[in-house]
Amino acid sequence: MERPSGVYYQTMNMTEINARLKQNDLIIIPVGSTECHGAGQPLGEDTFLVTRMAEQVALRTGCTVAEPVWYGSHPYNHLGMPGTIVIPEDAFLAYLRGIIAGFWNTGFRKQILLNGHGQEEVIPLALHQFAKKYQVPCILISLHWPTVIHDYLKDKAHGGPFETPFQHACEVEASYSLALFPEFMRMDLVEDTRPEGFLPAGHVDKGGEVYHAPIKGHEHVGLGGIEVLTYPEGVIGRPTLANAEKAMPGLEALLDYMCRLIGDIMTRFPAGQLPPVEKVTMRDREEIEALLRGPLNGGKHLYTVAYPP
Numbered sequence: 001m002e003r004p005s006g007v008y009y010q011t012m013n014m015t016e017i018n019a020r021l022k023q024n025d026l027i028i029i030p031v032g033s034t035e036c037h038g039a040g041q042p043l044g045e046d047t048f049l050v051t052r053m054a055e056q057v058a059l060r061t062g063c064t065v066a067e068p069v070w071y072g073s074h075p076y077n078h079l080g081m082p083g084t085i086v087i088p089e090d091a092f093l094a095y096l097r098g099i100i101a102g103f104w105n106t107g108f109r110k111q112i113l114l115n116g117h118g119q120e121e122v123i124p125l126a127l128h129q130f131a132k133k134y135q136v137p138c139i140l141i142s143l144h145w146p147t148v149i150h151d152y153l154k155d156k157a158h159g160g161p162f163e164t165p166f167q168h169a170c171e172v173e174a175s176y177s178l179a180l181f182p183e184f185m186r187m188d189l190v191e192d193t194r195p196e197g198f199l200p201a202g203h204v205d206k207g208g209e210v211y212h213a214p215i216k217g218h219e220h221v222g223l224g225g226i227e228v229l230t231y232p233e234g235v236i237g238r239p240t241l242a243n244a245e246k247a248m249p250g251l252e253a254l255l256d257y258m259c260r261l262i263g264d265i266m267t268r269f270p271a272g273q274l275p276p277v278e279k280v281t282m283r284d285r286e287e288i289e290a291l292l293r294g295p296l297n298g299g300k301h302l303y304t305v306a307y308p309p
Contacts, residue, residue, distance in 0.1 A: 007058045009108075010067045017106065025271045026063040026110035026139075026262055027103055028054040031096070033072035033117035036083035036227075036234035037169040040189030043083050044070065045169070045177055050116035050145060052180040053251075057258045061266075064108065069099070073119040075218045077226045081234065084227075089122055094308070096126035097133070100140065101309040105302040107294070109274055110139040110265060112258075118168075118207070120144040121218050134305050135281045136291055137274040139265060146208030148257050152250025153210045161246045163238070167195060167207040170237025171246075178244035179251055192238040193231055197224045207236075 006012075009027065012020070032047025042048065047068045054065045074086045087095070096113070103111055115123050123142040130140065146153055146166065153172050154160030166172040177185055197204060204223050205213035215223075224230065269275065277288050293299025303309075 007055055007065050008067060009064050009103075012064075020064060021107040021271065023271055024062045024064070024266060025108055026061075026112070026265060027066055027108040028058060028063060028112045028114050029066045029099060029103070030054050030068035031072060031113050031115050031117070031119070031123060032068055032070060033074070033119070034070055034083075034085045035074070035078065035117075036081050037173075038233055038235040038239065039191050040186035041169055041174060041177060041235075041239065042181075042184040045173065045184075046072075046117040048181045048184065049173075049176060050114045053145065053255065053258070054114055056255055057262065060255075060259050061262045063262055066099075066103070069096070072117045073122045075118060076221050077224065079226065080228045082228075083234065092119075092122060093126045093129060096123065097130045097309040100126070100130045101134070101302055104134075104136065104138060105294070109137065110269070112141045112143055112262075114258075115142060115144045118218060120147070120209075121216075130309070133309070134302065135283050136288060136302070136305070137277055137280050139269070139275065141261075143258070143261075144208075145254055146210055149250045149254045150208065150210035150212075152253055153208055158211065161249070163241050165195075165206045165237070166210055167236040168231075169235040169239060170207065171239055171241040172237075173207070174239035174242030175244060175247040176251065178242055179247040182244065187240075187242070190239040190242075191233045191235055192240050193233050193235050195236050196230065199223055 030050035032050055034043050037043060037045045047070055051068045058065045071085050071087050073089050073092045078084050079086060100111060113123055127140040127142055153166045155162045155165050162172050164171045204215045205211050205217050209216050277285055290299040291302060295301040
């Protein structure tokens, strides 16, 4: 991430940022977590996944990547697991709103928050809270990568390439990690566990919600044990079965989709253009135009509308 590769926002100076905004004003913000992934997988696995994905897409499309959000929200069952850093939802939402506001104020008014962790029910709320508070033209997307390629993440019994279902630090996640950052994986140390729940199969979905069961994995409390008691290994499934080749078709499909999404956005709204003011906000046009110009170009900064974000 430290390489001045023309990809990362934080490695650029303002001369480079201003030049980049004239060409492509979309930024990908990887949002991950720091949590236990067992004896052989890195604690930043969720973050590394989305960061490496974002890097490849940025190199192809010319968009920018923000250094990732390392700490995230967690469901109740993760609470208390050593290695896992749990950020309360109110703090996490405020943090994300601040990030969105700062990038908007800089000129990156098209933002994709690429989520690599089980917080897909939280991040969209931050987008809508920002939009309600500021009511300025923007494009904000919460993209949960497993949702994009759910069929590629399934087990063979459901038409996918894997022996076991996608859950947490499992065969699937470890395979994608081996494809994207094998240098951080210690496959000689990984341990398997046997997934369990309190109800028969078919009610509660597993990791990434790829099976579309009636109850999403984070839409319940009490239908399974907490991690620190039930899966002290920090793993749900069989990462010993992981293989990078199993992940390649899905990874290619994901990156292709992200490139297409960004291409369609930038074709419809080239650099400097946003959805029409008269269709996306009821703030006075004069006020919006001042905010869009920004404080260094005869306008105003975003925080004249509200602070804190």
